Amino acid sequence: MQDIHYIIENQATVEANVTARGVKSDISGLIAVYEKLKSAKQELEGLQAQSNKIAKDIPTADDKATLVAEGKAVKEKIKDISDTVTTLDEQYKELMLTVPNGLAEGTPEGLEDDSNVPIKHFMEPTKFEFTPKDHLELGTDLDLIDFEGGAKVAGNKFYFLKNDAVLLDMALQQFAMNKAVAAGYTPLLTPDLARNSILEGVGFAPRGDESNTYALEDQDMSLIATAEIAVGGLHSKEVFTEEQLPLRYAAFSHCFRREAGAGGQSSKGLYRVHQFGKVELFAFTKPDQSEAVHDEILAIEEDIYQELKIPYQVVRICAGDLGAPAYKKYDIEAWMPGKGEEGEYGEVTSASNCTEFQSRRLGVKYADKASGRNEFVHTLNGTAIALSRAMVAILENYQNADGSVTIPEAIQPFMSGKKAIQALSADGVVAKKSA
């Protein structure tokens, strides 16, 4: 959400932003509704003032009956106007929700993800002396991932992790969490459910065709699509002191996404699933801190993938691919040898600066000493590690000619020093290496 006064004073800029993002938002309609709402409110307040005055005068008045009658008359008028105000207010709020955040300077133009701009590379794409498998094949051959079982229990795009994949998953959680804690982030395990009002505040649509979240029947709640939702809501309607900021969290949660219609070759296997675990970085900052914290979040993300020694590129996200809350966003795309025909980069993290967009909706402020007023904080979020996609990257990049998968050195300590995942024979014993 943006400030209505800013929108009115900078209508052209806001409209250009809407166009650049390729979203639908009727700015002039919004302004018209706001003006109508304002004048209706002023009328209402005038009547309320009258009503208050009459009520105040009654105890000391001689002719109480006349005043009571007058009060009743005013009350009737108030009822009419307040209905109008309610209707206009609903329209106003609905329209406000369609206005996306502003764009940071230097945001690439473009509506689709092919307009995102790579700005940095780490390592060269992995080369193999043999024909590499994709993670699905590796997952089956090494008995690590069971999609059929997942489908039987919960449906397509659900899965069981098995054997060393389980230990690898947990090791990655610990590895990423330790990194974040070392960087000063407070560890957090969050609820996997949240009230729909929180989803809306963070910028997710809890219901409707475009919604990517699972709503609970009969309850005003949804499964969270990311810990960003839970942590964003954690401090809603609170006012921080300047000393408390920046406030930084590393939150683990499960993430549930409907991903309706997102099938196809580009999202096979673990790459796009309905449920995965994720350690999310989230920060509440003063406005003048958010840029530095944004860089810090990206640096932590890069550090994690650098220590895992997985080739990646950092991309700056273009206007159309940003998402409504984000003002500026970077993704890390890891090299995935099994993606596409000959390997492709695939998104494994993102880091967004949402400036005031979420804090306005959630009501998160801080007491600003300089102005003496309560101002909105900035919120930022980024992925420390999304376990399913990290798993894809590790399996595919670390595979060996003999079908085994080396465990990245950085996480060996979290797997009891284990160095590789070997194929199991049918009876569960490690198979002999094929020479």
Next chain:
RNA sequence: GGAGGAAUGGCAGAGCGGUUGAAUGCACUAGUCUUGAAAACUAGCAUGGGUGCAAGCCCAUCCAGGGUUCGAAUCCCUGUUCCUCCGCCA
């Protein structure tokens, strides 16, 4: 899931249907006093919106949303959260 109780300013804690946005204490801020500090004293101290150059004025807010009334922190209904007890349970 069942039965009770509670929710008021940063905290504690009053509050009768009628000048109560809200007593009082603590905390906090500024000032007086003091060599300095403490103590004491004096003053200030909620949020959001509207309007105005400004001082100010107006509206809303005592968990949230409805209702009764000329008038609600106070009465009624619903929801939320917390506490106590019972049941169930990893």
